[in-house]
Amino acid sequence: MKHGKKYNDSVKTIEADKFYDSAEALDLVCKNAKAKFDETVEVHVRLGVDSRHADQQVRGAVVLPNGTGKKVRVCVFCKEDKYEAAKGAGAEYVGGQDLVDKIVKENWMDFDVVIASPDMMGLVGRLGKVLGPRGLMPNPKAGTVTPDVAKAVTEAKAGKIEYRLDKTNIIHCPIGKASFGAEKLDANFTTLIEAIVKAKPAAAKGTYLKSCVVTSTMGVGVPVSTAKYGA
Structure with missing residues (x-):
């Protein structure tokens, strides 16, 4: 897939094989959100569970402290x-x-x-x-x-959002707009991740938070370290 100049420039700002602290990752996401509209910032978390089993489903809802920036009908x-x-x-x-x-x-x-x-x-x-x-x-x-x-x-x-596992064992969630800035987005990110960790099924074995990436609508994914959540 061919990407534009803005996307390719954004890729250069991210160090290969580095897992960023969430605040630093979200700061990069905000700086690289260069579209003409206010891009939505999303979290994608891959979990160490098997969604095919009923006792390993992960689903819930959480109110983000800074809302989502979206008018909800x-x-x-x-x-x-x-x-x-x-x-x-x-x-x-x-x-x-x-x-x-x-x-x-x-x-x-x-x-x-x-x-x-x-x-x-x-x-x-x-x-x-x-x-x-x-x-x-x-x-x-x-x-x-x-x-x-x-x-x-x-x-x-x-700003209550629902999180749920898809068939590939990944949770996809919006946590706000790029215009929020890294600090507000990080508070939303932390609230979401803590809720997901709390919802860990008893049947889940091994590493629970396998990987986590934050990105904006048109931006580049930035890998986030989840070590501090101890899951």
């Missing part, structure tokens, strides 16, 4: 007595059967997060084939199936 499924609380917390869309019909009949998907109260999951479950492939299906582990929908909305708006 929230859709809430709940009973009418919780409508006002959900709207008061900032949810753009609140409803029940009406929202299900809109999604099914109109292929409407103008939202980024779906939250549901437990008593609505029988209804929301019918949307599994639509929401599932897009990673939008509410889940108790991610805190998106909860009786306290207002709190879940507040957390989503504040």
